Amino acid sequence: MTLSDEELAEELTDGTAYRAPSRLRVVTGRFFRSTQGRIGFAVLALMFLLAFAGPLVNRWSYTDKDLTAFMRPPSADHWFGTLQTGSDVFAVTLRGMQKSLIVGLLAALVSTALAAVVGAFAGYFRGWTERSLTWLTDLLLVLPAFLILAIISPLFGSGQWVVFVIMLALFLWMVTSKIVRGMAISVKEREFVQAARYMGVPPVRIIFRHVIPNLSSLLIVDATLNVSAAILTETSLSYFGFGIQPPDVSFGTLIADGSRTAVYAPWTFWFVAGLLVVTVLAVNLMGDALRDAFDPSAKRSR
Amino acid sequence: MSPVLEVSDLTVSFGGVPAVRGVSYSVRPGEVLGIVGESGSGKSVASAAIMGLLPPGARVTGSVRLHGRELIGASQRQLAAFRGKSISMVFQDPLSALTPVYRVGDQIAEAVRAHQRVSKENAMVKAVELLDLVGIPRPSERALAFPHEFSGGMRQRVVIAMAIANDPDVIICDEPTTALDVTIQAQVLEVLKRAQAKTGAAIIMITHDLGVVAGFADRVLVMYAGRAVEVGAVDDIYYRMRMPYTAGLLGSIPRVDRGRQPLVPIEGHPPSPAALPPGCPFAPRCPMRVEACDDREPPLFEVGAGHGAACIRWEEVRPDGLARQAAAGDTSRLRVRGERTVLAVRGLVKDYPLLRGAVFKRRVGTVHAVAGVSFDIRQGETLGLVGESGSGKTTTLTQILELVPPQRGRVVVLGHDTARLSRGERTEIRRDMQVVFQDPLASLDPRMTVHDILAEPLRTHGRPAGRRIRELLALVGLESSHAARYPQDFSGGQRQRIGIARALALEPRLLVLDEPVSALDVSIQAGVINLLDSLKDRLGLSYLFVAHDLAVVRHIADRVAVMYLGRIAEIGQVEAVYDAPAHPYTQALLSAIPLPDPVRERSRERILLEGDLPSPANPPSGCRFRTRCPKFRAELTDEERSLCVTVEPEVRPLNGATDQGAACHYAEKRGVV
Numbered sequence: 020m021t022l023s024d025e026e027l028a029e030e031l032t033d034g035t036a037y038r039a040p041s042r043l044r045v046v047t048g049r050f051f052r053s054t055q056g057r058i059g060f061a062v063l064a065l066m067f068l069l070a071f072a073g074p075l076v077n078r079w080s081y082t083d084k085d086l087t088a089f090m091r092p093p094s095a096d097h098w099f100g101t102l103q104t105g106s107d108v109f110a111v112t113l114r115g116m117q118k119s120l121i122v123g124l125l126a127a128l129v130s131t132a133l134a135a136v137v138g139a140f141a142g143y144f145r146g147w148t149e150r151s152l153t154w155l156t157d158l159l160l161v162l163p164a165f166l167i168l169a170i171i172s173p174l175f176g177s178g179q180w181v182v183f184v185i186m187l188a189l190f191l192w193m194v195t196s197k198i199v200r201g202m203a204i205s206v207k208e209r210e211f212v213q214a215a216r217y218m219g220v221p222p223v224r225i226i227f228r229h230v231i232p233n234l235s236s237l238l239i240v241d242a243t244l245n246v247s248a249a250i251l252t253e254t255s256l257s258y259f260g261f262g263i264q265p266p267d268v269s270f271g272t273l274i275a276d277g278s279r280t281a282v283y284a285p286w287t288f289w290f291v292a293g294l295l296v297v298t299v300l301a302v303n304l305m306g307d308a309l310r311d312a313f314d315p316s317a318k319r320s321r
Numbered sequence: 322m323s324p325v326l327e328v329s330d331l332t333v334s335f336g337g338v339p340a341v342r343g344v345s346y347s348v349r350p351g352e353v354l355g356i357v358g359e360s361g362s363g364k365s366v367a368s369a370a371i372m373g374l375l376p377p378g379a380r381v382t383g384s385v386r387l388h389g390r391e392l393i394g395a396s397q398r399q400l401a402a403f404r405g406k407s408i409s410m411v412f413q414d415p416l417s418a419l420t421p422v423y424r425v426g427d428q429i430a431e432a433v434r435a436h437q438r439v440s441k442e443n444a445m446v447k448a449v450e451l452l453d454l455v456g457i458p459r460p461s462e463r464a465l466a467f468p469h470e471f472s473g474g475m476r477q478r479v480v481i482a483m484a485i486a487n488d489p490d491v492i493i494c495d496e497p498t499t500a501l502d503v504t505i506q507a508q509v510l511e512v513l514k515r516a517q518a519k520t521g522a523a524i525i526m527i528t529h530d531l532g533v534v535a536g537f538a539d540r541v542l543v544m545y546a547g548r549a550v551e552v553g554a555v556d557d558i559y560y561r562m563r564m565p566y567t568a569g570l571l572g573s574i575p576r577v578d579r580g581r582q583p584l585v586p587i588e589g590h591p592p593s594p595a596a597l598p599p600g601c602p603f604a605p606r607c608p609m610r611v612e613a614c615d616d617r618e619p620p621l622f623e624v625g626a627g628h629g630a631a632c633i634r635w636e637e638v639r640p641d642g643l644a645r646q647a648a649a650g651d652t653s654r655l656r657v658r659g660e661r662t663v664l665a666v667r668g669l670v671k672d673y674p675l676l677r678g679a680v681f682k683r684r685v686g687t688v689h690a691v692a693g694v695s696f697d698i699r700q701g702e703t704l705g706l707v708g709e710s711g712s713g714k715t716t717t718l719t720q721i722l723e724l725v726p727p728q729r730g731r732v733v734v735l736g737h738d739t740a741r742l743s744r745g746e747r748t749e750i751r752r753d754m755q756v757v758f759q760d761p762l763a764s765l766d767p768r769m770t771v772h773d774i775l776a777e778p779l780r781t782h783g784r785p786a787g788r789r790i791r792e793l794l795a796l797v798g799l800e801s802s803h804a805a806r807y808p809q810d811f812s813g814g815q816r817q818r819i820g821i822a823r824a825l826a827l828e829p830r831l832l833v834l835d836e837p838v839s840a841l842d843v844s845i846q847a848g849v850i851n852l853l854d855s856l857k858d859r860l861g862l863s864y865l866f867v868a869h870d871l872a873v874v875r876h877i878a879d880r881v882a883v884m885y886l887g888r889i890a891e892i893g894q895v896e897a898v899y900d901a902p903a904h905p906y907t908q909a910l911l912s913a914i915p916l917p918d919p920v921r922e923r924s925r926e927r928i929l930l931e932g933d934l935p936s937p938a939n940p941p942s943g944c945r946f947r948t949r950c951p952k953f954r955a956e957l958t959d960e961e962r963s964l965c966v967t968v969e970p971e972v973r974p975l976n977g978a979t980d981q982g983a984a985c986h987y988a989e990k991r992g993v994v
């Protein structure tokens with residue numbers, strides 16, 4: 020028994036307040052007890068703070084152009100230097116971060132959730148449901164992305180980031196969903212699913228309570244990978260005249276622009292890149308911690 | 322005679338965790354040494370160490386001498402020369418010992434040629450001889466078959482043939498019959514005896530089953546927590562044991578020859594090798610423990626001629642088995658069956674299509690998994706449904722649990738016919754009929770806390786969880802602090818208790834138990850059986866208890882139904898069926914079960930069945946048992962036989978029996994245990 024278990028046990032037996040040790044509570048507890056989880060969460064929280072509170076302390080906004088300083092290295096005036104246009108790199112980076120954090124995290128979550136739900140339903144129900152869901156997945160896999168964009172883009176105006184997030188997610192979920200389907204088929208054969216069926220638990224609830232949690236390791240890894248994938252894919256979508264448009268910026272566009280000037284003006288590239296790496300690392304740490312928290316066989320105290 | 326194999330002070334550890342801690346024994350030519358222990362006792366590791374078959378991370382010290390030559394530390398080449406020649410091994414899983422892509426004849430010939438200089442042709446002749454010796458029918462033909470074309474029992478015979486190919490001096494058998502059905506086990510043990518008689522080899526028989534060694538071994542070594550805790554002649558171990566663990570083990574095994582009486586489980590569970598108690602490793606579970614036990618680990622005291630026991634109080638250890646035997650007198654009380662029927666199955670039939678082909682499946686036949694099965698269970702009654710693999714008991718069970726209209730026949734659960742169930746009735750049945758599965762680890766969602774697992778049935782049927790969960794945990798003997806943990810943090814027995822608690826959550830009326838104790842060690846199993854027994858009385862439950870172990874069924878069931886190839890061979894009150902089985906199959910089945918009683922085991926006549934179960938896709942005409950029926954083969958006249966061949970017998974009540982019926986035209990009671 021690890022220390023944390025003993026603590027929990029004590030809380031339970033002292034009788035005053037019986038807190039039901041449900042999965043949610045135990046997983047949350049384990050997540051925040053792991054160093055990885057705490058660090059990852061703290062760093063990500065800091066990033067959000069930086070992105071949204073940062074502009075308040077900076078005198079430049081991302082649309083401002085300092086016509087006295089083009090392509091200047093970092094200085095007291097421009098903390099991260101300036102771009103060719105005279106924009107303040109710090110302001111622009113933070114603006115990009117706001118967009119990318121939200122878009123990246125949300126798109127990753129949405130795409131993984133979609134993959135999980137579609138895959139699990141296809142794998143659990145088989146037959147007719149499976150056939151139509153598989154068909155849909157395959158269709159989205161083979162159809163080139165720009166074709167879908169061409170069809171869908173007239174339906175709404177650009178700049179709505181919610182729509183944009185959904186679009187991004189739509190490009191990311193298919194492969195995972197196929198893997199999930201395969202795994203769901205095998206989970207369905209497991210005895211605890213039989214047990215739940217014989218208990219009278221409705222199928223949809225079995226999927227959400229038993230099938231998907233048992234694929235959580237895969238899903239969490241997938242979601243973590245999708246965060247960076249989403250941030251970068253967003254760049255390529257911008258080429259289609261879709262998503263983040265100038266003068267607005269995102270990590271994607273900044274990195275694309277910055278890489279061209281990185282050699283002689285490193286500040287245009289490295290700050291953005293560094294923040295992206297830190298973000299992705301934090302997300303990875305959280306993902307690892309979350310996976311361990313979900314997985315009962317993982318080592319407890321580290 | 323000087324010993325062929327001498328093991329002294331053998332220790333094995335994996336990454337600093339000891340698995341075997343100083344085991345010493347020796348075997349003489351022609352002697353059978355039984356090594357008995359529960360899982361984790363180190364019994365298999367010890368023998369793998371002798372063969373030099375341990376993974377690279379293992380550290381082995383001590384000495385193993387074969388004909389005086391040291392094996393520990395010998396080079397791989399030297400070991401290879403011994404392996405298969407002087408020492409050979411028979412594993413639990415015969416498939417892993419055979420190469421799937423070679424014909425079995427070639428594999429045996431190969432084994433012969435590895436150590437003897439003979440021509441290919443001669444080796445093949447020898448291989449066929451060996452196959453014949455181990456009782457493979459049509460050996461020259463079967464030598465050309467591949468391993469997957471053999472049944473499990475036949476495969477094990479092939480492995481034995483391979484093991485004796487070079488007249489070894491020692492054969493190590495590691496749970497050779499554990500994966501097999503009892504009637505097949507009896508055959509294989511018989512083959513091993515024959516093989517030993519032929520080669521004069523010493524046999525080391527490693528097993529968890531005290532019955533298997535009772536009739537087979539000359540001496541027995543009991544292992545616990547990596548140590549030999551008792552060693553001696555087989556009669557000394559079974560009748561004059563001096564170690565509380567041995568006594569506990571013998572007290573906790575259910576026996577076919579003893580009626581309903583509470584088993585005596587050993588408390589707790591074996592210590593983990595990484596955290597052994599300071600003194601006697603058995604101390605935390607020992608009923609005789611005193612303070613001095615914790616001082617240091619007791620050595621193997623010499624308690625008699627060739628009899629050693631590792632217990633400081635060995636003089637006071639009494640075999641309690643005798644006292645229990647005396648108390649077993651009043652068990653044959655006549656039970657009156659209850660009024661209300663909770664489950665009725667009438668003429669249930671279930672076929673599966675037999676499909677062939679990888680891409681385009683086409684139907685090539687029909688598997689008649691269940692072919693007309695009828696039984697019922699009354700309120701407060703336990704029906705044991707027993708049968709070997711392929712008997713159709715599992716299919717019968719799933720047919721009941723699925724609550725779908727049966728292919729043919731009727732299933733009436735708690736008064737509702739499954740062919741006409743409304744939604745509400747189905748929910749009601751799902752509430753009142755619960756299941757306990759064989760493998761507790763597989764049937765509990767590994768990603769849920771015990772709290773959530775127990776709360777699931779309650780939530781599903783709209784009952785409050787909170788307090789009830791603590792009640793349930795207490796009911797099955799667990800603590801409420803266990804609710805926050807995951808299933809894998811528990812030992813096997815505790816997990817099964819969680820499974821039982823979940824099944825009891827909704828206060829069901831009928832509990833379907835699918836081999837609930839067969840995955841557990843004997844010392845743990847007894848506790849679960851007792852728990853089930855007491856719960857039944859306290860909560861007024863009815864059980865459908867599916868099992869392959871007839872001994873367990875005898876302890877828990879009121880009535881028993883024996884299945885063979887999709888049909889019921891015999892059904893009736895437990896005492897009646899066990900004391901005087903009338904169907905030849907029941908007789909064979911009961912006589913095949915080894916008793917943990919060496920004297921009786923030696924004097925017993927076994928009814929050995931020939932061959933394997935026929936394929937359920939193509940059952941014999943008339944009586945399904947006739948291809949293996951000893952009565953059909955030996956006792957009946959040709960005229961009488963024709964009835965067996967043409968007419969399929971139905972279950973008929975026996976003359977003069979209150980509650981016993983057999984599906985045999987020539988049923989005749991006969992005591993076999």
Ligand code: SF4
Nearest residue numbers: 601604607614632633
């Ligand atoms: S030494 Fe003590 S604890 Fe160990 S078996 Fe003997 S009486 Fe029991």
Ligand code: SF4
Nearest residue numbers: 944947950965985986
């Ligand atoms: S009916 Fe005939 S073949 Fe079948 S069990 Fe009885 S005697 Fe044997």
